[in-house]
Amino acid sequence: MMAAGVISLLLAACTSAISHKTTSEQKDRRYTVDISMRDGVRLHTVILLPKEVSGGANHLPILLTRTIYGADDITGQMDDRSETSPFDGWGKRLVGGPYIRVLQDARGQNRSGGEFVVTGPLAHTADNHTSTDESTDAFDTIDWLIHHVAETDGQVGLIGTSYDGFTTLMGLIDAHPAVKVAVAVNPMVDGWRGDDWFHNGAFRQLLIPQIGADGKHADISLPTTVSEQARAFLQEGSAGAFGHHHGIDDVVFWREILAHPAYDSYWQARALDRVLAAHPPHVPLMLVHGLWDQEDLYGALAVWKALRPQGRRADTTFLTIGPWRHAQALEDGTAVGALRWGQDTAAWWREDVLTPFLAHYLKRTPMTVAPVTVFQSGSGQWLGLPDWPPATTTRPLYLLPEHRLGFTAGPGQTHTLEYRSDPAHPVPFMPDAGGVVSDETWLAADQRFVTGRNDVLTFSSDMLTHPLTVQGSPIAHLGASTSGTDADWVVKLIDAYPADSRPGSGVSGALMPVAMDIFRGRYRKSLEHPEPLRSDVLQSYRIVLPEVSHTFQPGHRIVVQIQSSWFPLYDRNPQRFVRNIFLAHPADYRVAHQRIAVGGPLESHVDLPVVSDGRAPSLYP
Template identity: 35%
Template sequence: MKRSLLIIFCLVFSTLGSFAQRGGGDAAYVKEHYTKYEYQIPMRDGKKLFTSVYVPRDQSKKYPIMMDRTCYSVGPYGADKYKGSLGPSPEFLHDGYIFVYQDVRGRWMSEGIYEEMTPELEVHKTNKDVDEGTDTYDTIDWLIKNIPNNNGKVGVWGISYPGFYTTTALLSRHPALVAASPQAPIADLWRDDGWHNGAFFLVANFGFYPGFTNRQDDKPTQRRGGRFNPGTDDGYDFFMKMGPMKNTNDKYYKDTIRLWNEMMDHPDYDQHWKDRNVLYHLHDIKTAVLVTGGWYDAEDLYGAINTYKTLKKENPKTPIYFAMGPWVHGGWARGNGDHLGDVDFGGPTGPWYRENIEFNFFSHYLKGTPLKDDLAPVNTFETGTNEWKKYNTWPPKDAEEKNLYLLPGGKLSFTAPTGAADSYTEYVSDPANPVPFLDHKSMDMDREYMTADQRFLDDRKDVISFTSDVLDKDVTIAGNIWANLKVSTTGTDADFIVKVLDVYPDTASNNQYTGKDVKMAGYEQMVRSEPIRGKYRNAFDKPEPFVPGKITPVNWELQDILHTFKKGHRIMVQVQSSMFPLIDRNPQTFTDIMKCDESAFKKATQRIYTSKTHPSFLKVRVM
């Protein structure tokens, strides 16, 4: 789910199948070749869900159904008002499908009360036991029985929140559902969009809920939510002046947004969030699945990777496909996907995916066309070399686990430290002066931050770097990364953020996307970063304080990459304790951060140990 009103706008239109690069040609084609109908489809508990259906005017043959269930509106409303395009991409529109769009329960023109990430039930004893799985079952059943000239096969797709609804469609286990593609799906709201290992993603969430909250009752409406106006484009300054998290309500929302309050009331991974983790339910799936994500998805990278891994593990006999490209959130559905910020990916990647992976997948399972060779079990784009790679499983079986050690003197090596003394590097973390995550003003979670040059932090004393020697050969890391730090703090809580960087040689040349006043020579490209809120180091549902001065292990997952650090480059690992306002400030005292006052915020000295006795390292998989 995208936590920005600007990107909500983009998501709505990607969900509608509106792609900027196509211009207006498809709008005329839709009206000429499709007839639109609107229905209120009854669910088993009596609630009705608003559904738009676009049927090909050519009724000489039967068509499969492609469905998108969304919380972002199926508009435009009115049987005489048409979308500008239909389906995931132009290939579907021109090939002929019955396209179905549905407002999910409690959103827009559908009845019911909306639940964020509706808890899924394993057992449905009565008609009152409803969830997204039962709603999808009832919808599919009605469509198959009531829409003429369908061929009895249904496919579902969706990006972001609609990706979650695609995942839950699998839980319907309706026999007509033969293909589904969860794309950038939310899998675990606490982990995907809210708290990354307990650290709250502030700028991504704060401006989202006013626009998302168009209704909080059982009254269908076409009214949109209101935009929050911060009065500035300087997010760092705005959130510093806002103060502690409780001021989001004290100063702005005034306890009027139920979904925001649910986040503020549940900072721990308690039962509220566990009930909203769809991964627990992904068993006994017979439907063919294509999971799609982007290496630079700032919202739901976790959801894509772990939806695939869980489906593959729990359903070994089911066709499960995985596609990961060099994309931001939903970037494969619109645009070329040829660069991000200053980083060039060597050519268009989005169009190739849309035709050879996505269209290939649905056409095969819904229409019986032969599978093209491009659809391997795993299709992943290797950044650094800018090449597509095919594997049978992810991570690749021949990736070997190795430890990348943080060493004294700012060194980084696959060789373990040998010194007996407890060497360490320390820095002072000051909540009154947090490390910025961008080198420019913004009120948004600018997507380019995920590949951005980190040299703007060179003068910060609270960002420490460990750098390898110049590589004498390519080093390819494939799979997830685990940070294993030995730390101490003078406080009772602390955030730790680890960033993995690709440092370009001084001879690197600029490319066509290199920004003004940027030099790729010496560029410090972020490849992956991930925080942990230290009080959750042992359990996300049971926070516990640090003992000041005590050496303590803190381990967490940085998520997967497929990246080659090329010969002549260097690998750098940076450690810091703030990344503001991407992440809210940790007061560095053990407290409820969502409810505490400014008085709780204290400076603290953090130590990262680099000795043989207390080694700090990243566990990686090297090809």
């Protein structure tokens, strides 16, 4: 039976359109309403009331998710009997509950009105309250909810994953006073630096089908194997030519990408870590990062770093770093790829960290959650830390002649190792044995599939005799040259497992990635103003790898791989400088000879942030 308070409130809302539900939907206590924003645009909203508010005897906080993934699709599985949906029991398994769960289609998405702008910039200002953005839409939605949902106690939490993590963070800018807490899981923050669309200037062309999926164009279907995908992209040439062939030239966001290949004002205005630093939120916030997040590896930690100078650490800003791929914190967390943890890490985090965190700020219950909760892969343990990264010592790991790695510098005289990079035969990003590409676990794929190639340099350390724990950002310092005038540099930090390590586990003898990323050489001096490289001249590159929390165990080796393509995940660098790689012609793609310094003044090395005693002191038992 529908709660009387909600009936009267919804019918009284002249600015909203109510969707009348079937008897079964009423039994499931699911209601929809279209809420008007300050400019008159209506946003489709689903309200889910748990049985605990039946009869109006109890008032509960609201947990709001503003989504691009379809509020109706997500909540269509929600009832108090479901055991399969991540949101089953109206969010009880996910976040402890009970809460009033509200999901809303973002502007221009699914059943909401208005125009959708991908990670749109902040539009409203202190002097302009009429312009709309995701911040004002969150404010207007919350204002309506606390005045029209009789069952709420007037407190609101924001929670969202991926793009919905972006809308969650936007909701903290000039936040509504009713917002008491927020959780952003794997949020999209900066689409050029390292989330989704680009990584340090290299374009993730496998996302083109998503860019074209706006309902107005034919679906772009990619083949299912790496080799078939590679052939499809090689046939078209540049990523721009691929998009043109598939008819997405009139997609607004695609045109914006083509027009802004560098880190110019377009991308900087959308860099949410910068925006939040300029508009620091006053709401307790938990940021959630996945060590093997194949989509948004940059955002959560970028926001953490942006807010740290604001003095928002121990009391109002929290961080979780888990051993997960994208969005895995909400699913089963026993493994990522072949890496198995011996526990459901995601379930532990939801029960022991997320649930008490939300309850503390929305229900005033006690909490013992540490400011930083981090999983240490390699040793398989959770740590509670007062800050991130912990105190570490920088230990340079040198690339040496004869493809060795060591903590002692190489010869004082310049030596180089060379490889041949051919755009017609790029290095694949995943092994291809004829099977279907995993778009979820490629970042944790065994890297043995590229060893032995003449376009990949592999360096290996001696076998470790003591544990080596690394926490923070490894920084690769390459001394490198190319015979061309542009080049990509892919750097991989890898844990080499011994051949007899856990036989049958999938990691015996494996080269398991710890941190990998790509850097487009033209941005060596400036991310905003690319320049051609000087042919055959060794130059220094500083490449910040994704942050890690990992212990290299005794009996293992450390491996570093260097290559100049990662295909077809990222678009190919022509290796000849052109103004816009999206517009490169077939004749622009040329073979280049790359050299890496393994001695001398520009000696290549990776600075490892090492925990001196092997383990940071933990606030958790």
